[in-house]
Amino acid sequence: MKGKILVTGGAGYIGSHTVVELQNAGYSVVIIDDLSNSTADSIDGIERITGTRPVFVKLDCNDLDGLRNLFASHPDIKGIIHFAASKAVGESVQKPLLYYRNNLNSLINLLDLMPQFDIKNIVFSSSCTVYGEPDVNPIDETAPVKPAESPYGNTKQINEEIIKDFVRSGADIKSIILRYFNPIGAHPSAELGELPNGVPQNLVPYITQTAIGVREQLSVFGDDYNTPDGSCIRDFINVVDLAKAHVIAIDRMLEDKSQDKVEIFNLGTGRGVSVLELINVFEKVSGTKLNYKIVARREGDIEKIWADPKHANNVLGWTAKENIDDTMNSAWKWQLKLREKGIM
Ligand code: NAD
Ligand code: WQD
Numbered sequence: 001m002k003g004k005i006l007v008t009g010g011a012g013y014i015g016s017h018t019v020v021e022l023q024n025a026g027y028s029v030v031i032i033d034d035l036s037n038s039t040a041d042s043i044d045g046i047e048r049i050t051g052t053r054p055v056f057v058k059l060d061c062n063d064l065d066g067l068r069n070l071f072a073s074h075p076d077i078k079g080i081i082h083f084a085a086s087k088a089v090g091e092s093v094q095k096p097l098l099y100y101r102n103n104l105n106s107l108i109n110l111l112d113l114m115p116q117f118d119i120k121n122i123v124f125s126s127s128c129t130v131y132g133e134p135d136v137n138p139i140d141e142t143a144p145v146k147p148a149e150s151p152y153g154n155t156k157q158i159n160e161e162i163i164k165d166f167v168r169s170g171a172d173i174k175s176i177i178l179r180y181f182n183p184i185g186a187h188p189s190a191e192l193g194e195l196p197n198g199v200p201q202n203l204v205p206y207i208t209q210t211a212i213g214v215r216e217q218l219s220v221f222g223d224d225y226n227t228p229d230g231s232c233i234r235d236f237i238n239v240v241d242l243a244k245a246h247v248i249a250i251d252r253m254l255e256d257k258s259q260d261k262v263e264i265f266n267l268g269t270g271r272g273v274s275v276l277e278l279i280n281v282f283e284k285v286s287g288t289k290l291n292y293k294i295v296a297r298r299e300g301d302i303e304k305i306w307a308d309p310k311h312a313n314n315v316l317g318w319t320a321k322e323n324i325d326d327t328m329n330s331a332w333k334w335q336l337k338l339r340e341k342g343i344m
Pocket of ligand 1: 008009010011012013014032037038059061062082084126127180181182183
């Protein structure tokens with residue numbers, strides 16, 4: 001065993017895929033999750049894929065005493081991957097205090113306890129949302145952080161600052177901040193995937209739910225952008241590729257490979273794909289015709305953004321490997337599996 005890693009939000013979409021990769025790489029994992037946006041089914045999925053059931057404790061990261069007890073019962077935790085957060089952009093506009101409370105307190109509690117329990121390493125889930133509308137694409141980590149478009153986006157910016165300030169204050173910790181572009185797809189086994197609560201806000205679950213008949217029609221938000229086909233462009237990154245980067249980040253910190261106490265990496269493919277292109281790919285790999293219509297732009301949408309992932313490629317030795325066809329196919333297989341199980 002390589003060591004024990006605490007994964008907050010490990011029952012969620014990206015967290016559960018990351019736990020699989022951590023276990024495959026020889027780490028033992030403790031998951032904490034309050035199941036506010038997930039179910040414990042993902043723990044079963046992780047066990048079916050890896051043959052190992054991670055330790056799972058239902059716990060809210062806002063519960064400082066609960067966290068303290070958790071760390072006391074696992075004194076051998078070597079690092080933390082902090083996924084737990086509320087993540088719906090629209091909801092964050094409606095309920096800003098919920099977002100500030102959950103996303104800021106969770107991190108503060110963890111940082112507060114890390115020195116007390118001699119835990120030196122934390123990976124933080126950030127987002128390309130910190131870049132706003134880029135002045136240039138592809139965008140690298142030296143680009144300025146733009147004023148946040150939503151309370152959710154603001155929590156990511158503030159969390160990055162909290163980590164930097166804590167390190168600046170002399171805290172004996174290291175952090176790797178990972179800025180994800182648009183994670184999509186599912187585990188190829190279809191044992192894990194994205195299962196949003198209620199009506200999906202993100203494109204890919206909306207596509208697959210429409211194709212399977214749970215939603216009637218996908219609305220494509222705008223075809224009058226300054227892009228080749230008029231629809232928005234994103235950097236869609238396969239969730240398993242993304243998960244693997246976390247294992248590399250943890251290895252890097254535990255092996256003390258970096259001089260810097262805080263490092264920031266973009267996690268994207270480096271390729272921009274438009275919304276309409278993605279729909280075409282989906283129709284091709286699924287063999288279905290998607291019912292969609294073009295509607296007005298969605299307020300606050302970025303026109304085009306894709307990553308310059310060279311920093312992660314060169315320094316972490318990580319590259320996104322999966323192609324978009326296989327990724328969309330994995331999302332479709334996951335949706336079919338949900339249907340088979342009668343979940344959706
Ligand atoms: P998710 O909602 O599937 O997973 C987050 C998990 O955290 C859920 O299981 C939820 O129940 C749990 N959680 C929330 N608040 C908690 C708390 N206070 N205590 C314990 N558990 C709590 O979301 P995801 O897509 O897997 O995202 C993981 C992280 O990556 C989040 O921080 C998110 O902001 C970030 N991120 C996601 C995306 C994306 O598009 N999915 C993009 C960029 C960044
Ligand atoms: C992608 C494209 C939509 C749904 C969000 C967050 C961001 C980050 C990733 C966490 C856009 C279009 C979508 C639909 C559509 N998350 N679309 N019809 O907006 O890039 O980013 O998730 O950090 O912070 O803002 O992702 O999947 O919502 O949209 O046409 O029903 O698909 O307009 O162009 P987005 P998304």
